[in-house]
Amino acid sequence: MPLDAPAERLEASGTALADDVYALLARAILDGRLAPGERIRDVEIADLYGISRTPVREAIQRLANQGLLEIAAHRYTRVTIPDDSSRAEAIEYIGQLSGVAARLAVMRATDEELAEISELLDQIAVAAADADPRELSTLMVALFRRITHVSRNRMLIQTLREIHLPVARLLVGWTPHPDDPILRAESFVRLRDAFLARDADEAERIVREQHPLA
Structure with missing residues (x-):
């Protein structure tokens, strides 16, 4: 081994x-x-x-x-050997949970927490533009963990504990929508702006857009 x-x-x-x-x-x-x-x-x-x-x-x-x-x-x-259907299901699942978590995080985050999320989204935008799938998926998982904790919803946080490893593994090398690296990077800039503006509707919409249903 x-x-x-x-x-x-x-x-x-x-x-x-x-x-x-x-x-x-x-x-x-x-x-x-x-x-x-x-x-x-x-x-x-x-x-x-x-x-x-x-x-x-x-x-x-x-x-x-x-x-x-x-x-x-x-x-x-x-x-185990992941298959395409397992990955597609994970993307759908994490997209739905992330949308809810993003909405709650925008509503409940402190100004300091918003600044931390904004900094993380800036890092993600750079990775998205560089088209580095492994770095991007790692940062995406980190973002999901952060906004879930900031949501202060105990059910979401417990779900995160249970699914973190299998989802992180299935998302290795995955890139969110859209496929074009420049447009993808721009979507994370828009998500950052939505967080800073405390626009919960826009933040949830962008997150769901990045995780399209199959």
Whole structure:
């Protein structure tokens, strides 16, 4: 497995140790070190990090529940292979949630939070113009997380916790509408202006426009 051995062995215990392994494996899947279809073995991970197999198995099960790993009992555990339909559904889903989150964030954000969102949108506009899909999708996920927290809606925030990893993984390399990099960058400038003007209708409209329904 293309995982780097840690400088030191993991020192946590119990649930915290399983959380650490979960985070390490999730990061490796998101950044591509564990590629789609790659098989993973709990004994190898346990040996690599100097821990027992129990927290590794717990972490693997959590990732399987979120759709990042596929477990075939007594045969293999491997990284799932996303398909086009899964990505399309994720784009639709995140677009609808993001639209609601954007509306609430515009209404409830402090001036300081609006300034932070504005700065993030400026970064996204640059990435969109540069046509860097991986950087753009990473920043888009960061934006969704930020506006969701600023929405101060506990149901949205809980949903984010549950879907963050699978959605982030499906959106790697995805570029929002429109296809033209210049027009795409302009859409994020307009979204920034809508946030700063506290125009909730316009912010929601632009976000939904960037995530068109299939």
